[in-house]
Amino acid sequence: MMAAAPNLISDLGRCETCPIRQRAICSYSSPAELVELDKAKFYRDYEPGQEIVGEGEPTTSLGSLVSGVVALHKSLEDGRRQVVGLLFASDFIGRPFRPKAPYEAVAVTPVKMCLFQRPAFEKLISESAALQRRLLEMTLDELDAARDWLVLLGRKTARERLASLLLILARREAKLKGVDIASGIEVQIPLTRESIAEFLGLTIETVSRQFTSLRRDGVIDLPDKRTFRIADVETLQELAGEDDALDDF
Amino acid sequence: MMAAAPNLISDLGRCETCPIRQRAICSYSSPAELVELDKAKFYRDYEPGQEIVGEGEPTTSLGSLVSGVVALHKSLEDGRRQVVGLLFASDFIGRPFRPKAPYEAVAVTPVKMCLFQRPAFEKLISESAALQRRLLEMTLDELDAARDWLVLLGRKTARERLASLLLILARREAKLKGVDIASGIEVQIPLTRESIAEFLGLTIETVSRQFTSLRRDGVIDLPDKRTFRIADVETLQELAGEDDALDDF
DNA sequence: CGCCTGTTTGATCTACCTCAACTGCTGTGG
DNA sequence: CCACAGCAGTTGAGGTAGATCAAACAGGCG
Numbered sequence: 001m002m003a004a005a006p007n008l009i010s011d012l013g014r015c016e017t018c019p020i021r022q023r024a025i026c027s028y029s030s031p032a033e034l035v036e037l038d039k040a041k042f043y044r045d046y047e048p049g050q051e052i053v054g055e056g057e058p059t060t061s062l063g064s065l066v067s068g069v070v071a072l073h074k075s076l077e078d079g080r081r082q083v084v085g086l087l088f089a090s091d092f093i094g095r096p097f098r099p100k101a102p103y104e105a106v107a108v109t110p111v112k113m114c115l116f117q118r119p120a121f122e123k124l125i126s127e128s129a130a131l132q133r134r135l136l137e138m139t140l141d142e143l144d145a146a147r148d149w150l151v152l153l154g155r156k157t158a159r160e161r162l163a164s165l166l167l168i169l170a171r172r173e174a175k176l177k178g179v180d181i182a183s184g185i186e187v188q189i190p191l192t193r194e195s196i197a198e199f200l201g202l203t204i205e206t207v208s209r210q211f212t213s214l215r216r217d218g219v220i221d222l223p224d225k226r227t228f229r230i231a232d233v234e235t236l237q238e239l240a241g242e243d244d245a246l247d248d249f
Numbered sequence: 250m251m252a253a254a255p256n257l258i259s260d261l262g263r264c265e266t267c268p269i270r271q272r273a274i275c276s277y278s279s280p281a282e283l284v285e286l287d288k289a290k291f292y293r294d295y296e297p298g299q300e301i302v303g304e305g306e307p308t309t310s311l312g313s314l315v316s317g318v319v320a321l322h323k324s325l326e327d328g329r330r331q332v333v334g335l336l337f338a339s340d341f342i343g344r345p346f347r348p349k350a351p352y353e354a355v356a357v358t359p360v361k362m363c364l365f366q367r368p369a370f371e372k373l374i375s376e377s378a379a380l381q382r383r384l385l386e387m388t389l390d391e392l393d394a395a396r397d398w399l400v401l402l403g404r405k406t407a408r409e410r411l412a413s414l415l416l417i418l419a420r421r422e423a424k425l426k427g428v429d430i431a432s433g434i435e436v437q438i439p440l441t442r443e444s445i446a447e448f449l450g451l452t453i454e455t456v457s458r459q460f461t462s463l464r465r466d467g468v469i470d471l472p473d474k475r476t477f478r479i480a481d482v483e484t485l486q487e488l489a490g491e492d493d494a495l496d497d498f
Numbered sequence: 499c500g501c502c503t504g505t506t507t508g509a510t511c512t513a514c515c516t517c518a519a520c521t522g523c524t525g526t527g528g
Numbered sequence: 529c530c531a532c533a534g535c536a537g538t539t540g541a542g543g544t545a546g547a548t549c550a551a552a553c554a555g556g557c558g
Contacts, residue, residue: 074400076490082403084396095389102393132381139388140344144351146395147333151323153402154331154450158514193537201403206514208538225537241325407546442505455546457506474505474554 014038018114023090024064025138028130040120046107053093053105061115062094068111069190073104073198083199084149085142086191088172092138096122109190153201156241161200162210163239166220170230182233189226263287267363272339273313274387277379289369295356301342302354310364311343317360318439322353322447332448333398334391337421341387345371358439402450405490410449411459412488415469419479431482438475 015021015034026037041063046052052070053059065087072085084103087093093105099118116124125131152164167181169189174181189196197204214220219236221229230236264270264283275286290312295301301319302308314336321334333352336342342354348367365373374380401410416430418438423430438445446453463469468485470478479485 072396074396076400076404080404082400084399097386098389103396129378129381132378132385136381136385136388137346139385139392140347143388143392143395146392146399147321147323147352150333150395150398150402151325151331153399155325155329203515204537205516205539209514212538452547453505454507454548458546461506 020090025092028134044113046111050107053101055104058099063115065091066112068109167240269339277383293362295360299356302350304353307348312364314340315361317358416489
């Protein structure tokens with residue numbers, strides 16, 4: 001996986017104190033297995049905009065996103081681009097027994113990855129029912145999220161698309177802080193307007209207009225361009241349609 | 250999974266002679282395991298249009314598509330519908346350890362399923378690395394296909410979308426018959442214009458217009474409404490863009 | 499023969515795209 | 529401390545792909 005670029009190698013220490021221990025691919029792993037993972041793992045940091053995986057390129061390592069946000073891109077020859085996945089802390093990047101990635105993974109914020117060399121990880125997962133089970137579960141969740149996104153791209157209006165994205169971001173933030181999305185918390189938007197557009201299948205101009213329109217209609221507040229607050233949860237949810245399952249993105 | 254409607258129960262006999270033995274979830278299973286599967290399985294037929302799985306409903310059985318075509322639908326409250334997956338022979342429907350389906354599965358042609366009761370199958374897969382491995386592999390393939398479809402819905406024109414679908418159908422047919430897609434074979438279109446529209450994120454009128462347009466431009470022949478022949482493979486592939494991975498749908 | 503369902507074709511409308519100008523920030527250098 | 533690139537985002541004006549509304553057509557079937 002990883003690009004050849006030089007990177008900071010940091011060490012967070014032991015798996016037991018890992019912030020994504022409860023949700024990542026290792027969440028079903030026994031203490032004994034954790035010792036094995038601990039020995040094989042290494043950390044790597046990426047800058048915003050830095051490529052983590054190249055489209056169609058063979059990848060030599062794979063692992064979990066510890067912190068930050070990663071976007072998976074696919075593009076057509078003429079340059080049209082679509083974000084096909086948005087990954088957050090605890091999501092897994094790369095696939096065992098498939099050296100070639102069908103998409104490009106790019107850090108959209110500063111990112112920390114917990115990585116394994118491909119052969120080492122393939123050995124580990126081959127011998128571990130816990131890892132296999134968790135990976136299957138996570139893959140099924142991603143598939144559900146991707147299918148929800150198909151509905152968004154195939155059938156929703158620009159306004160509805162943006163509402164759906166904002167709800168996903170707000171739900172994540174609320175869950176993290178242990179509050180309700182209706183509590184009026186400030187939510188950071190980790191993506192540029194361009195990335196949002198690529199995610200929603202729109203142009204940046206349309207995205208921008210929908211932001212202003214939602215603000216003008218009192219659905220959201222925009223303290224600054226990269227932050228929003230939900231002013232009217234009901235309307236936002238109504239606009240987004242019934243994709244409660246989208247949290248996985 | 251299964252709807253309560255009465256259905257023909259047929260028996261194809263033993264797994265060894267099963268037409269999807271090489272590609273289905275059981276393809277890594279040992280002869281010993283096959284004996285177990287053989288005992289637990291049962292067959293069920295569905296008519297075109299019949300619901301196999303209800304959206305959001307608990308499903309009591311799950312299994313492989315032996316023959317026919319199944320479409321997975323998702324819809325918004327106001328009735329807008331999107332096909333989020335198209336399944337062919339050997340594809341798996343339903344997920345272990347997740348009783349509730351996030352979509353509706355509908356037979357679009359006459360369908361034969363090889364089914365298992367949910368508890369029985371969950372026991373089988375829990376104890377079988379071969380089944381787990383294959384299910385993971387198939388799920389990853391579906392995820393890739395779904396992501397390719399995201400590009401289609403997010404970025405492709407109506408003409409390009411139809412070209413992509415026709416290529417998928419043609420590749421399947423060609424593979425099955427062991428010929429090249431350029432060989433000018435007749436390909437059946439198992440979907441109505443409406444289903445095509447729901448799959449491509451378009452209206453039936455636009456789909457229809459694109460069919461006529463592709464025919465008029467000499468890219469395809471249309472012997473009848475439900476059959477086509479590729480007249481100009483290069484152009485069709487060019488239109489579809491570089492999604493060679495779409496075969497999985 | 500006439501009905502029903504699926505499909506095509508035509509005329510018009512509109513949501514979103516495209517092209518273009520402008521705003522506001524942030525950093526850099528004189 | 530100001531000037532002024534340079535970039536992300538916004539706003540405006542106009543164009544267009546595809547939607548919508550409406551009508552005609554084709555094939556199967558009672």
